[in-house]
Amino acid sequence: MSEETIIMYRPVGPKELELIAASGFREFPPRLPEQPIFYPVLNEEYANDISRKWNVRDYGAGFVTRFQVRKDFAAKYPVQIVGDSTCQELWIPAEELPAFNANIVGLIEVIAEFK
Numbered sequence: 869m870s871e872e873t874i875i876m877y878r879p880v881g882p883k884e885l886e887l888i889a890a891s892g893f894r895e896f897p898p899r900l901p902e903q904p905i906f907y908p909v910l911n912e913e914y915a916n917d918i919s920r921k922w923n924v925r926d927y928g929a930g931f932v933t934r935f936q937v938r939k940d941f942a943a944k945y946p947v948q949i950v951g952d953s954t955c956q957e958l959w960i961p962a963e964e965l966p967a968f969n970a971n972i973v974g975l976i977e978v979i980a981e982f983k
Contacts, residue, residue, distance in 0.1 A: 873936035873973050876908040876958070877915035881927035885978065888933065893976045895969035899962035906965050908937075910947065910956040912979070920982045932980040941971035 878896065880888065887897035899906055909915045915932045923930025945958040960968050 871973065872939045874910075874939045874942050875934060875936055876910060876942070877912055877979075878908050878933045878935070878976075879915045879919035879923055880931050880933060881923045882929050882931075883927070885931050885933075888976055895972065896965060896976070899965060904962050906960040906962060906968065907948075907957040908935075908960070910958070911954055914955050916980055916982075919980065924982050928983070930982040931978050933976050934979045935976040936973045937968070938971040938973060941968070 884897060888895070891897070896906065909918070912932065912934070919930030919932050942958060945960060948957045948959050949955060950957055
């Protein structure tokens with residue numbers, strides 16, 4: 869498998885960040901039953917926007933994580949545009965999250981915090 873990677877971002881709330889930290893910043897936690905899709909985003913600006921608008925409102929704080937995923941694995945999922953052209957996500961079915969986590973290269977890092 870190739871080690872060529874793509875950088876992705878994930879806006880998270882405090883509870884999800886605690887679970888990421890508990891994994892040693894190596895994986896994202898399983899989805900809840902009402903969350904059938906895991907959606908990493910493809911640009912930092914969009915991730916910041918989601919975190920500021922939604923995570924702060926819903927959880928009192930928002931964080932943006934950055935991580936790398938093997939490019940050949942990520943290519944299995946078509947890019948979804950969910951607004952303007954900067955709003956790009958991958959939609960990973962919840963049952964495929966363990967495979968996604970196994971294709972993260974390096975650690976998940978927190979690059980922004982909003983309150």
